[in-house]
Amino acid sequence: MIVCVAVVGHQNNPLYIQSFTDADDALKLHHIVHCSLDVVDERVNNPKKSGPTLNETFLGLLYPTENYKVYGYLTNTKVKFILVTTDLDVKDADVRNFFRRFHAAYVDAISNPFHEPGKKITSKTFAERVSTIVKSFGMSSTG
């Protein structure tokens, strides 16, 4: 289950962060997202030869904690997407698929003429779409 997604601007300014848990661990999740940003920077600046293809937007697993797995994605415009999940057995393809759909939703959201670049995304449509994508996470491959 996905517990948190976030969009972070190129100056590490949060553009959108949403957690999907009942418990009040929002603060903890925000902390995880925050920590993951450094990993993204490191990953981009020192690409591992064994890691995902050079300059691919999908950055793969950033780091696992005891309870969570954190995945990252960096667009060509240096916007970071972070995904935090509690699933321990996650298929790579599912995560890629998630980010692809998430990116499409993001592109439509910033195409609203009233959205200001660099400002937080307040669109209701975007929030709804994200929630749909989050809910269907992993469904495609499990049947």
Next chain:
Amino acid sequence: MPPVGPRSGDAIFANVERVNAELFTLTYGAIVRQLLTDLEEVEEVNKQLDQMGYNIGIRLIDEFLAKSNVSRCVDFKETAEVIAKVGFKMFLGVTASVTNWDADGTCCSIVLEDNPLVDFVELPDTCQGLYYCNILSGVVRGALEMVSMKTEISWIRDMLRGDDAFELQVKLLKQIPEEYPYKDDE
């Protein structure tokens, strides 16, 4: 008199040189936003969009007539149908329908269920009085004026304001015949 001209714009739409849809939608959005920044007053923006639409309409009519092969626009009812069925398809790629005729045939509604101008758009709370698509009313008004029909156009429904469709009310004020422009004693 046999019906003249095409009844649908599909074939013409397929042949018209088209501009990239996203570019079109985003450019319109950027123009509206720029106008809001410049003019501040939402009412002023509505007026400006209508005026821009009018300027486009008076040009667009000739392209419409040339490509659609419509040879006469004398009857208001027939003209409204052609504009909705052929015109909207040709230039916006969507089909509009004509409904709500009044008894004497001088007032009707053009209903759009799909409108590429508003893809991606969410009106912020500060722009509630904005008729985002007001350019369309200007285009229709300008185009009709060029075929001698003076009209008054207003929005009845607007999806950005939570309605289920876009509805433009078109009211025919008068038809202006062609005058002999030169004085006889000149």
Next chain:
Amino acid sequence: MQFFGGTEISPSLPASTASGNNGHMMYVFNRNGVCLLYREWNRPLHTLNQQQDHKLMFGLLFSLKSLTAKMDPTTQDKSNLGVPQLPGQGCSFHSFRTNTYKLTFMESPSGIKIILVTHPRTSDLRESLKYIYNLYVEYVVKNPLYTPGTPIRCELFNTTLDQYVRSIS
């Protein structure tokens, strides 16, 4: 009599069999009677100054249209002679021929009038006028530097038009 019927528009050039210098001159008027364009290819004689010439041409069309509509034996719905009509209202003529020239005329519902004067033995030019109307749309109406209602000064339009008129047979 009705000028241009319900045939398909041809965005391609109407076929021509032989070419030559058959075009004499052309006028374009808008709905307000403003002469947007006068183009001349072969006109040995000028008897009037240009303004009078345009006025005479426009007056000729205006009266002739009014007359042809009045004479129409097929319809009841006629206004009095000389009373202004809506563009496209009533019937209209599309050409006439004298022993020295032929005049072909078309009017769009938006009131754009195109008049082409040619050699008397040229063929039916209705499709050609429609084609010229399309050229007007492409090179004049779509030229962002052109202001509607003003005289046409578009190089691209003129060159394309000249080239086309040369091909008329």
Next chain:
Amino acid sequence: MYCNRLYANKPELAASRIDAIGYQVGHQLSERYTMERPRFTDHLDAIKFICKDFWSELFKKQIDNLKTNHRGTFVLQDNRFRWVSRMSLDPSENGDLSQENAEAAENKAVQEPNMHLHFSCGVIKGALHNLGIACAVSADPSQLPACSFVVRIKP
């Protein structure tokens, strides 16, 4: 063609406004058209993207010629730029003017299309900015219907 006409009919919208409108559009489009492609490694990579994919999306053709001085200036030439393909003025209009006036008229003929090209410049600038490249963009329409865009990357 139509969006071109939108602002073409608004002479009171000054060049900077048109540029700003183009900038917003370019900014948004660059995000859309770089979806599902690896990040660019350098400036040239991004410029090539503008010449090929971006231009193709917008105009169904690529930029015809790309030149660079290898010091941050790129010249992108489109031999038949769609937005000015219908644009023309009558040069003979100024036929009997003195040399000086003829030059002024020529300037005017260059400046007017320039107004319309501010939009295109804004689009390119907005797209490149969003890809992390700060630059200035200008257009040269002196060879209509060909048109060149000069991109100067800010160090």
